[in-house]
Amino acid sequence: MAICRPLSLSPPTSAWTALLEASTELLALLDPQGAIAWVNPAMARAVGCDETVLGQTLAQVLGLDAHDPAQARALAEALLARQPLQLSRVSWCDAQGADRTAELILKPLQDDEKLADAGWLCTMRDTTELTRSQAETVRVTERLARAQEFGRLGLYERELPMGKGHWDANMFRLWNFDPAQGAPDFKAFVARIHPDDRPGMDYRDSARVPGKYAKRYRITSPSGQWRHVHAQWEVKAGPDGVPNIIVGAMVDDTEVYELAESFNTTSAQLKLAVELGNIAIWRHDLRNNRIYYNDKAFEVLGILPRPEGLAIEEVRALIHPDDVPRVVATAAESLNTDRPVDMEARYRRADGSYRYVLTRRVVRRNADGEPTEFMGVALDVTEQVAETRRAQELARRLEVAASAAGLGIWSREPGRERGEWNAQMFHMIGRSPALGVPRRTEWLNEVVHPDDRERMRTAHAELRATEDITVEHEYRIVRPDGEVRWLVSRARHEKREGGSVQFGIAIDVTERQEKLVAQRESQAKSEFLARMSHELRTPLNAVLGFAQLLGLDPALAGSATLAKVRHIVSAGEHLLSLINDVLDLSSLESGEVRLDPRPVPLGGVLQEALALVEPAAREAGVSIEVDETDVVVLADRIRTRQVVINLLSNAIKYNSSRGQVHVGVRDGGDAVVLTVSDTGRGMTRQQMAHLFEPFNRLGVEREGIEGAGVGLSVVKALVERMGGSVRVESTPGVGSRFQVHLPRHVGPVGPDDAEPAPVQTVPPPTEAMRPPRRQRAGRVLYIEDNPVNALLVEEMVRQHAGLQIESVASGLGGVARAQELKPDLILLDMQLPDVDGYEVLSRLREQPSTAGIRCVALSANAMPEDIARATAAGFSDYWTKPINLKTFLAALDRLLPG
Incomplete structure (x- = not known):
């Protein structure tokens, strides 16, 4: 639209014209009825007018009738009453369609003001930039408040010496004090701190010397738990140089500490970020090629702060030569993307030492899309690099810190079906960002696990009904591939002017849930086994104990009653053996049995086992032949003996009358092969297919042979836990041969390993009972x-x-x-x-x-x-x-x- 020339019903004098046309303010002369008579060039450019505005009202030219009827009425009423008018903010669109604002002053003119025929002077001061700055300030303030809230950051002041304090709302919420009572005194403040962390003279001493200080400690929460706080404060002095005030900030680090306990490496890195405290912030102005740092960044570099910044050449001179190409490449990469880019490099300090610095940068662009500056943060990770030497892995993990931590961030305005997600939320639920954020109904009906949907609806209703209260809950989601994951959600509903918004984070805690479930199951099984063992052994103690005492009663010698007592003892011992086998099998299956593999001379173990089964062999009329051997296996001595005893017991029980058992040992390369052969009934192919199944007696349970069908299951489990294997060969009517392969030990055997464990042999039963022991001291x-x-x-x-x-x-x-x-x-x-x-x-x-x-x-x-x-x-x-x-x-x- 063309710039209009000055218009006038009766043009002002030439001197006034020159003066008004040269003014940078937006000026217009109106006739007594309020129609435009003349505008200066500044007004013409601002409103984009031409000759067609002649005779129009100011409200029509500015479009007030359409978008601000109240201001249009105010103009009309002022003209009618011939009263001055001031509007603090008038808005309109210029010729290019951009929004503009100005302060408008309408003043009636008198005859002596030498502006003939003009009834009004309209002056407009352009406030567009001021309005934009104010709007930006409001947005920044809201973001700061949001960051302060989500970051659990509280600000405070305290007059010295330890006098009146001033806290913001987050401080009262963090420390659980009533804001209506005002900031607590120093004594009440310290009482909430963990006794081991309470500041003593170090805190009071800091109040005497101006400077910056920091401390970490724990504070009590309403639930009685302790929260971790990182406090930073600065002691400032008055004009007389005497400290008169403390200003500080406190950050609630509790969530990070909890994450550090729940997650392994990634959580440790998040904890490290908190422990580092201050974050270095920098800005690279691409127009003048200078880099500006905050105080923390200068501290990392070991140089004094320079408000004018550093030239890019100065900064690159501080970078280790080997890292300069990577820094330059990272800067170039950042120009081609709007995503954050991470990089690690070494920077030389003033004392000549190098510090490892991890930086994250993102490019900012102007309205035309041209890059204007880099904004970035930096962390000094020197100690971590020196300790772990895994700098590249650390850089990659921090590059996707939110993803590695299982942290998703979301927000949604109530009433809107779709909200906003960060990339990690999409990754967490396995959804492509190209599909967009799912609608609320889609989220509940397709993503949330069916068993948790009703609970999630209740949680959403609770969130909508709350204000400034964090709502936390756990639930499951089902990913598109069918995988079920556990999430923890923390969300808040925050009311704003003109509406409200919901913010939240989601953390993947699947591994923690699975670990807790496994721990609970393992603990429950261990407790059950221990309780079962105790409850079964206690009554058996009375049964077997008194039966043994009756067996030693001389009055029962040779009687039928003694034979019955022996049946009680035999049945009790059989039940005890069954209990031991069942407990052994259960412990092996749950991994509760702890083995002690060490060099074990196999010959000694065989002799120990033979001594224990010989009475049963004599009673069954079975002879046992054991080969001599000096081989040494790498196994648990007690469990190896248990394996041999179980195999020999089976070979005796299922042997024929006057049968034979042979125990042989041979070299199997890296393994030692122990063979137990019998001349018993043997097994069919079908029976062998179920040989190691617990409680499967393979049909012999109907023949009156004692046993529970657990012994061979225990043998197989023990041998495999010791790194070996069990093989079986059997022929019906001929016999069976069990081969146990155990790892061979190569090398010397210590005296402790060579010493055989003492074995209590059981003498054959006789009619002669042990006489009572005479009284002795003790x-x-x-x-x-x-x-x-x-x-x-x-x-x-x-x-x-x-x-x-x-x-x-x-x-x-x-x-x-x-x-x-x-x-x-x-x-x-x-x-x-x-x-x-x-x-x-x-x-x-x-x-x-x-x-x-x-x-x-x-x-x-x-x-x-x-x-x-x-x-x-x-x-x-x-x-x-x-x-x-x-x-x-x-x-x-x-x-x-x-």
């Missing part, structure tokens, strides 16, 4: 709350060990009685009604009069970890229930030889 104190167990052990000790014994039914009572009695041996149950066996042992060791008494744990808790824990606690031995009378008495003879 006092035993038994701490046991179960009266049946106490009665059983008292009978065994008095009648067959010849020792004095006294029982006490509580842990604390036992400690007191031990101090009075000073026995030679204390037998101690591990589960007592007041304190456990470990507490009893600890109290006994604390008293000089009882510290040297030998204590033996006697418990139905027979899990390996129970035995290991008791041994580590200082018990002299650990005897399990049910009690084997012969082993029990032999152990007493060994501890109290008389």
Whole structure:
């Protein structure tokens, strides 16, 4: 639109014309009725007018009738009343369609003002840039408040010395103080800090010296948990040089600490970012090629702050020569993308040392799309690089920090079906960004797991109903490929002028959930096994114990009753063997069994096993031949013996009358092959297919042969856990051959490995019963709350060990009685009604009069970890229930030889 020439019903004088036309303000003369009579060039350019405006009103030219009727009415009323008018903000669109604003002053003219026939002077001061700056300031302020809120940043001041304080809203929320009461005094403030972290003289001393300070500590939360806070403050002095005020900021680091516990490497890096504290910020002005830094950046470089910035040549001179090409390439890459670009380089400090600095930059462009500057942040990662030497991996992970941390960010305005996501949200749910953010209904019906949809609807309703309150919940999503992932969401509903908005973050915690589930399952199984073992062994202790005592009663010698007692003992031992096998199998399947692989001379293990199965072989009429061998395997000694015993027991049970068992050993290269062959019934191909299935007796359960079908399952699991394998060959009517392959040990064998474990051999049954032991010196104190167990052990000790014994039914009572009695041996149950066996042992060791008494744990808790824990606690031995009378008495003879 062409610039109009000055218009006038009666042109002003030439002097006034020259003056008004030269003015940079927007001027117009109106006739008494308010129609435009003349405008200066500045007004013509601003509103884009031509000769057609002659006779139009100012409201028509500015378009006020359409977009601001209230201002149009104000103009008309002022003209009618012939009163001056001032409008602080008038807006219109110029010839190019750009929005413009101005301050408008309408003034009636008098006759002596030498502007003939003109009734009004309109002056407009262009405020377009000021308006834009104010709008930008509002946006920046909102972003700062949002960043402050999501970053949990609180600001404060305190007058010195430790006087009145001034807090912002986030400080009150962070510290859980009532804003209505004002900022708390220093004493109340310190009381909320963890005792180990409370600032002492260091904090007060800082108030005496101007400068910047920082400290990390924990504060109590309303729930009683501790939150991590990073405090930074500056002590400022007055004109007299005396410190008079502290200003500071506090950042709530709790979430980062929690993430650090939940995630491995990535969480540690996020924690590192928090620990670094201040972030260096820099700006590269591409127009003058100078780089401007904040104080933290100058601190990293080790040079004094320079407000005028540094020339690009100066900065590149500080970069390590080997890193300059990468820096230049990164800058070029950034010019071709609007995405952040990360880079790591070494910078030389003033003292000549180099610091590793990780920078992230993004390019800013003008309205024409031309790059004007780089904005960036930098972190000093020197210590981390020096410690880990994984700088490239660190740079790559920080390049996609949000993705690596499983952190998605979203926002949505209520009422809108679609919101805004960052890239990590798309990656988290496996959705292409090209598909856009899913609608709310699509999110609930297609992304959220069906079992969690109703809960998510409730969470959304709760979020809409809250204000400035963080809502947190966990839920599952189903990715397009069918994978189910667990997410934690933290969201807030924030009301704004003219509307509201919802913000939130989402974190992928699938691994944490799976780990927790696995831990709970493992713990539950361990607790079940321990409880099952204890509950089954406790009644068996009474059954087997009293049956063994009856078997030693001289009055029953040779009677039919004695044979029945032996049946009770046999049945009880069979049940105990079944319990042990089931527990072993369950522990192996859950990974609870801990093996101790070491060099084991196989010959010694075979002899130990042979001694234990010989009574059963004699009774069955089966002969056993064992080859001599000096080979050494790498295995767990006790578990290897258990494997051999199980194989020999099966070879005896399923052998023929006057059958034979042969145990051979041969070299298998890297492995040693142990072979157990029998001349028994053998197995069919169909039976062998189910040989190692737990509780599968392969049909022999109907033949009256004792067993539970668990032994071979335990054998296979133990051998494989020791790095070996089991193979079987069998022919019906001929026999079976089991081959166990175990890793060979090459090298010397230590004396501890070569020493065979003592084996309690069981003599063949005879009609002659062991006579009662005569009385001998020795006092035993038994701490046991179960009266049946106490009665059983008292009978065994008095009648067959010849020792004095006294029982006490509580842990604390036992400690007191031990101090009075000073026995030679204390037998101690591990589960007592007041304190456990470990507490009893600890109290006994604390008293000089009882510290040297030998204590033996006697418990139905027979899990390996129970035995290991008791041994580590200082018990002299650990005897399990049910009690084997012969082993029990032999152990007493060994501890109290008389």
